[in-house]
Amino acid sequence: TFLSSLFPACSFFFLLFEMPGRILRQIKERVRDVQLQKAKQQLLLLSRAATGRQPFHRVKEGRIQQQLDHFNRRAVGTFPQRFFVNEAFWQSPDGPVFLFIGGEGPIFEFDVLAGHHVDMAEEHGALLLALEHRFYGDSINPDGLKAENLADLSSQQA
Structure with a gap:
């Protein structure tokens, strides 16, 4: 056949x-x-x-409970969004903040330790933050990646 x-x-x-x-x-x-x-x-x-000294002692990893749906006030679902902070160059409290937003993959402590943005942070006395994109790396909603939850993975929600 x-x-x-x-x-x-x-x-x-x-x-x-x-x-x-x-x-x-x-x-x-x-x-x-x-x-x-x-x-x-x-x-x-x-x-x-x-x-x-070891530079990794300056990097802190954390998580914030981020809303799954920013546009529905009744929706209460959250997910843990991972971030890294490097305060090594920050001229607290008035120094600038440089935000590195992760792409379609996990972030690493290395993202706030090396690169052009780190060189600029040192030059300008900036705080370095790296934020992992939702649904990538360790920043996945509690239900995993079920098809019905993928509506929360959108550019508008990000």
Whole structure:
């Protein structure tokens, strides 16, 4: 029959496109992990040489209970949204605040320890904050990623 003749093609299609996609995602995640570890090691070595201190002691991780639906006053659902704070350069209380908003993936303490925005924060005496995007990394609603909750994953809600 027609369907049985398509089945091998569908299986081939799955193997050709779906499996490499998963494998590429896993490779990408592993490469990102290795890059982060190398960057942390380099940052630690540079910081210890310059100051004798470890920069990671300055980074604080936290979570705020964020509303799932900002536009429905009756909706009471929340999720824990993760953030990192680096006060190393902040000229408290009047210094500027630099907000790093995470994209479609997790944030890391490294996001407030290195990069152009960190160099600018040091230059301007700014507080550094990194906020994880909703539904990514550890900032996932309590019900997980059920289809009926994906309406809360929108640019308007973000």
